[in-house]
Every structure is written in structure tokens, then in C-alpha cells.
Amino acid sequence: xxxxxxxxxLLLLPFVSLAAEDESRxxxxxxxxxxxxxPIKASDLLTIEAPxxxxxxxxxxxxxxxxIPQTPERYIKKMWVFVDKNPxxxxxxxxxxxxxxxxxxxxxIRVNSYSYVRAIAEMNNGDMLMTKKFVKASGGCSAPIxxxxxxxxxxxxxxxxxxxxxxxxxxxxxxxxxxxxxxTGMQMxxxxxxxxxxxxxxxxxxxxxxxxxxxxKTDIAISQDPNFRFYFIPQGQGELKAEFTDVHCESPISxxxxxxxxxxxxxxxxxx
Amino acid sequence: MRFLILFLLxxxxxxxxxxxxxxxxxxxxxxHFAKQEFPNPHNHDHIANIGFIVGQRCxxxxxxxxxxxxxxxxxxxxxxxxxxxxxxxxNTHVHPDHIYGNRVFKQPGVKFIGHYRLARAMAAxxxxxxxxxxxxxxxxLSAEDIVPPDFNIHKQMRIDLGQRHLLLTAHPTAHTDNxxxxxxxxxxxxWLADLLxxxxxxxxxxxxxxxxxxxxxxxxxxxxFVVPGHGPLATHWPQAIQPEKRYLQTLLTEIREQIxxxxxxxxxxxxxxxxxxxxxxxxxAYHQRNxxxxxxxxxxxxx
Numbered sequence: 307x308x309x310x311x312x313x314x315x316l317l318l319l320p321f322v323s324l325a326a327e328d329e330s331r332x333x334x335x336x337x338x339x340x341x342x343x344x345p346i347k348a349s350d351l352l353t354i355e356a357p358x359x360x361x362x363x364x365x366x367x368x369x370x371x372x373x374i375p376q377t378p379e380r381y382i383k384k385m386w387v388f389v390d391k392n393p394x395x396x397x398x399x400x401x402x403x404x405x406x407x408x409x410x411x412x413x414x415i416r417v418n419s420y421s422y423v424r425a426i427a428e429m430n431n432g433d434m435l436m437t438k439k440f441v442k443a444s445g446g447c448s449a450p451i452x453x454x455x456x457x458x459x460x461x462x463x464x465x466x467x468x469x470x471x472x473x474x475x476x477x478x479x480x481x482x483x484x485x486x487x488x489x490t491g492m493q494m495x496x497x498x499x500x501x502x503x504x505x506x507x508x509x510x511x512x513x514x515x516x517x518x519x520x521x522x523k524t525d526i527a528i529s530q531d532p533n534f535r536f537y538f539i540p541q542g543q544g545e546l547k548a549e550f551t552d553v554h555c556e557s558p559i560s561x562x563x564x565x566x567x568x569x570x571x572x573x574x575x576x577x578x
Numbered sequence: 579m580r581f582l583i584l585f586l587l588x589x590x591x592x593x594x595x596x597x598x599x600x601x602x603x604x605x606x607x608x609x610h611f612a613k614q615e616f617p618n619p620h621n622h623d624h625i626a627n628i629g630f631i632v633g634q635r636c637x638x639x640x641x642x643x644x645x646x647x648x649x650x651x652x653x654x655x656x657x658x659x660x661x662x663x664x665x666x667x668x669n670t671h672v673h674p675d676h677i678y679g680n681r682v683f684k685q686p687g688v689k690f691i692g693h694y695r696l697a698r699a700m701a702a703x704x705x706x707x708x709x710x711x712x713x714x715x716x717x718x719l720s721a722e723d724i725v726p727p728d729f730n731i732h733k734q735m736r737i738d739l740g741q742r743h744l745l746l747t748a749h750p751t752a753h754t755d756n757x758x759x760x761x762x763x764x765x766x767x768x769w770l771a772d773l774l775x776x777x778x779x780x781x782x783x784x785x786x787x788x789x790x791x792x793x794x795x796x797x798x799x800x801x802x803f804v805v806p807g808h809g810p811l812a813t814h815w816p817q818a819i820q821p822e823k824r825y826l827q828t829l830l831t832e833i834r835e836q837i838x839x840x841x842x843x844x845x846x847x848x849x850x851x852x853x854x855x856x857x858x859x860x861x862x863a864y865h866q867r868n869x870x871x872x873x874x875x876x877x878x879x880x881x
Contacts, residue, residue, distance in 0.1 A: 361847075361866040361867040361870060362867045362870050362871060365870050365871070365874060367843055367844045367870075369844075412842075414843075414874075418706065418709075419709075419710065448783065448867065449702070449703040449706040449707065450706060451702045451703055451706070453751075453754075453755065453782075453783055453784055453785070453871060453875070454751045454755050454784055454785050454788075454875070455698075455702075455755065456695075456751070456755065457751065457785065457875075461878060461881050464878075464881055466881075468840065470840065471840075481842075483877060483878075485878060485881070490702075529874075530874075531874060531877070531878065533843075533874075533877075535842070
């Protein structure tokens with residue numbers, strides 16, 4: 307019996323060490339860089355919905371769900387999303403408000419290889435919570451880049467809101483579609499003579515009747531044609547407004563040299 | 579140490595490749611018909627139909643395979659078949675199973691030809707392919723395996739192999755944004771590569787609407803033989819492209835309906851196009867991805 311359990315432990319060893327390795331990027335790079343030594347605890351107040359096998363590494367639907375309502379007394383203030391194994395792991399930093407109603411966020415991201423996708427939330431009292439989900443990027447012919455770059459360039463900057471016609475527990479369910487190629491940058495210039503810098507949406511603000519409901523700092527891990535779904539508390543007649551800017555950076559893996567580009571705006575009247 | 583030995587033996591490994599099996603589908607047109615499989619470390623991504631066309635003067639290679647080893651095996655098949663030299667390498671599009679034998683054909687006198695957007699597509703995906711080739715396909719790739727075209731085709735180009743003319747056509751975005759097809763005047767054979775899938779589920783990495791629009795042009799042609807990128811030779815045209823057309827049309831109709839109903843992408847992948855499952859090999863491996871890609875495209879079709 308003892309031999310058998312030793313045998314099983316030996317069998318499991320490679321998996322144990324693999325799992326440990328999966329945390330290394332988070333522990334050694336991401337956490338120190340973004341959160342220094344702040345305590346962060348795993349929490350089930352947050353969950354991530356994502357496919358275990360990502361059919362298309364360029365377009366992985368991810369949804370972060372918070373289990374608590376946003377009230378002025380207790381709310382999620384900020385949320386960071388990372389893909390540990392991406393060359394540039396930072397996906398975005400999202401700011402929520404009591405007016406958001408519920409700090410849920412769905413989006414489409416790029417996942418380069420087998421990796422944890424993780425979300426870290428900061429509560430208004432300073433508590434830091436974390437949840438994570440392992441995603442296996444599938445092979446095939448796909449790469450974590452976009453399709454039909456020319457078509458995306460042609461409609462660059464267009465935005466549209468889509469709203470569910472009815473509210474859910476007093477919350478409006480909004481989707482914001484943004485047309486942007488969110489180019490990852492290309493490094494093979496010496497061979498193909500192509501030099502292309504990362505070019506992506508870097509800041510987004512959504513307001514309702516002039517008050518912010520969602521703010522975001524984003525990077526190239528957001529898929530081509532960024533797509534976000536979020537909540538806000540409607541008050542009958544009102545105006546939704548989205549504003550974003552984009553940026554060109556010199557390197558695919560560093561953000562020290564970037565040049566701001568343009569600003570895009572879209573408004574929509576809602577009655578909910 | 580193992581790596582050192584491998585390194586020293588590298589040229590020997592390449593030379594030791596047996597010749598790739600090819601079939602002469604029409605006089606002077608030789609095709610290696612691949613097994614219909616998902617790329618993996620056992621098949622080394624050797625999953626695409628590749629081959630060559632022989633003229634009086636020289637040979638045009640059409641796609642070089644998924645690895646330098648397969649490229650070498652193709653080269654050997656050419657040497658067994660003819661003593662004419664290779665003068666052109668035509669890459670039908672950027673996907674790894676079609677271009678990563680390129681390196682072995684690179685030598686003086688050989689011109690590489692591709693769609694004008696091929697070089698850009700190679701630049702965009704090369705870093706990812708090089709990174710994961712070992713793990714995904716058990717293939718070693720480096721920057722030398724990225725061989726961009728010498729001639730970039732915007733619309734059409736005619737090449738002469740000696741008493742044999744090939745018409746090369748660069749297509750608007752369809753299967754990918756860099757699809758190139760080859761037509762052999764002499765035998766009225768079209769080499770459509772991945773614009774045509776037979777039995778193997780079509781894979782979408784370009785534009786659903788663009789692909790359907792190319793199909794409507796292609797089906798008006800009266801080809802004698804058609805070589806698909808995946809699947810057996812087509813001898814009945816345009817019947818052979820009808821299943822692909824029906825599949826893509828089903829995606830278009832059902833996804834438009836989902837968007838109209840306010841459904842999200844995550845919901846659409848669970849319901850769209852399931853009636854097509856019995857008709858295709860590798861349906862489970864690619865269908866959901868096709869739906870996602872098409873959905874993201876159709877969300878913007880009214881703009």
C-alpha cells in the first residue's frame with residue numbers, strides 16, 4: 307500500500323511542479339510590479355468565466371462576475387486582469403463606481419499559450435481579492451492576431467452601444483462594441499521588411515448622464531475590435547457616452563516609449 | 579549533448595527524408611494528398627495538400643508543407659519525377675501547414691510568389707509560430723523559415739514554365755486575407771488550395787462574406803480538375819464546392835439571426851450550425867472557432 311501511494315505521488319510529481327511553474331510569472335513579475343507587497347487573498351466573491359479550451363487564441367471570451375452589488379458603502383473600486391503567460395501579461399485596469407450597479411465585465415482577449423487568466427479586485431476599503439482560471443489556447447492554424455486587418459483599419463474608431471431592452475434587478479445591461487485593429491506589433495521586420503508597432507486602445511471612459519460607470523486602461527491583450535459588456539443603474543431618460551484614445555508603442559513588450567494617437571467619441575440616448 | 583548531436587546530424591536528417599508520395603492528377607500536375615488531421619506533434623503539421631507543376635523548362639512548387647522536413651521530402655519527389663529545375667515557389671496563403679517547407683527551396687534561380695498581403699501576414703504570425711512549433715507540431719522553426727515572396731501579386735500574374743502557362747490570382751479576403759490560387763491553362767486545372775475544403779471542415783481565418791463572394795465567382799468557372807487545400811481531388815465542378823458553400827451560408831444565416839435577437843458570442847457558439855456536424859471531418863476541432871470569427875465579423879457588417 308505504501309509503495310502504491312509513493313508510486314502515485316511520483317506519478318503526480320510532474321503535475322505538481324507544472325502547477326507551481328504556472329504561478330511563477332505572477333509571483334516573480336506581475337505581483338511585484340503591479341501590487342508590490344500588498345496582501346492579496348483568493349476570494350469567491352469574484353469568479354472568472356472562460357472556456358477551458360480557447361478555440362481561437364485571438365478571441366477568448368472572458369467574463370468576470372462579482373457576487374456583491376455595488377453600493378456607496380461597499381463596492382469594487384478597481385479590477386486588474388492579466389494573462390500570466392502573454393508576452394505582455396497586462397490586459398487592463400478597470401475602474402468601477404457605485405453607479406455601475408454591479409462590477410461584472412465581459413470582454414474578448416488574446417491568450418497566447420496555456421495560461422492562467424487572473425482578476426484582482428480592490429474594494430473601496432482597500433481589501434484586495436483575487437480569482438483565476440486556467441485557459442488552454444488551442445492550436446490549429448490560428449495565432450493570437452486578428453483577421454482581415456484592412457477591414458478593421460477601414461472602420462477604425464467606430465463604436466456602438468447595444469442594450470438589452472429590459473433591466474435586470476434594476477440594472478441596465480450594456481454592450482459596447484469598438485472597432486479597432488488593436489495590432490500586437492510585428493518583430494520579423496528583418497526578414498519580411500515589415501515594421502509595425504503595437505497600435506491599440508489605451509484608455510476608455512463610459513459615462514451615463516455625465517457620471518462615469520466604467521473606466522479602463524487597456525493593452526494589446528484585448529482582441530481586435532474590443533467588445534465590453536457591463537452594467538449601470540438607469541434613471542429613465544439618459545445619455546450613454548463612450549470615449550477612447552489609442553496609442554502607438556515602440557516595443558511589443560515594453561510601454562516606456564509610446565506616442566498618443568487619437569480620441570474617439572460616441573453618444574447614445576437610452577430610455578430604461 | 580543530445581542537442582549537439584541533433585545539430586550535427588541536421589543535414590543528414592534532411593537528406594534522409596524519403597520522397598513524398600505524389601499523384602499525377604493531370605499531365606504534369608503532381609499532388610501530395612494529405613491525411614485529414616488536426617495539427618499535432620505526431621503529424622508535424624503535415625496535413626495540407628501540396629505539390630508541383632512541371633513545364634518544358636522548369637517546375638513550379640505549390641506550397642511547401644508544414645516543416646523543412648516535409649519540404650525536403652517534396653523536393654526529393656520533384657527530383658524523382660523530373661530533371662527540370664524548380665524556378666518558382668508559390669505560397670497559396672500564410673498558414674503554417676503550407677509555408678514551412680519554404681526554406682529548403684531557397685536558392686539562386688528560385689523565385690517565391692505570394693499574395694501582396696502574404697509578407698505582412700508572415701510578419702504578424704511568425705513570432706508565434708516559431709515560439710510554439712516545437713510544442714504544437716514537434717517542428718523546429720527559426721527566422722530562416724520565414725521566406726517572404728519575391729513577387730507580390732496584387733491582382734493577377736502569368737508565369738511561364740516552358741510551353742505551360744500558369745495564371746495566379748490574388749483574391750480579396752476569404753479563407754485568409756492573403757489567398758492566392760493557381761490555374762493551369764493546359765489542363766484547365768485550378769489549384770484553389772484552402773479556398774476549397776472537401777470533407778475536411780472549412781476553417782475561417784479571413785472573412786465569411788468575402789469567402790462566399792469568392793465562391794460565387796469560382797462556381798461560374800468550368801474547371802476540369804480542382805485541387806483543394808484539404809481533401810481529395812475534385813472532378814465535378816461546381817458541385818464539389820457546394821458543401822463548403824452550404825456550410826458557410828449556414829453560418830451567415832444563423833449568426834445574423836443570433837445578432838438580430840441580441841444574443842452574445844458565447845451563446846451563439848453553442849447553437850449555430852450544429853446541423854452541419856454530420857457532414858464534416860474535424861467538425862469539433864474547428865467549428866466553434868469558425869462561429870466566433872464569423873460572429874465578430876458580422877457584428878460590424880452594417881457599418
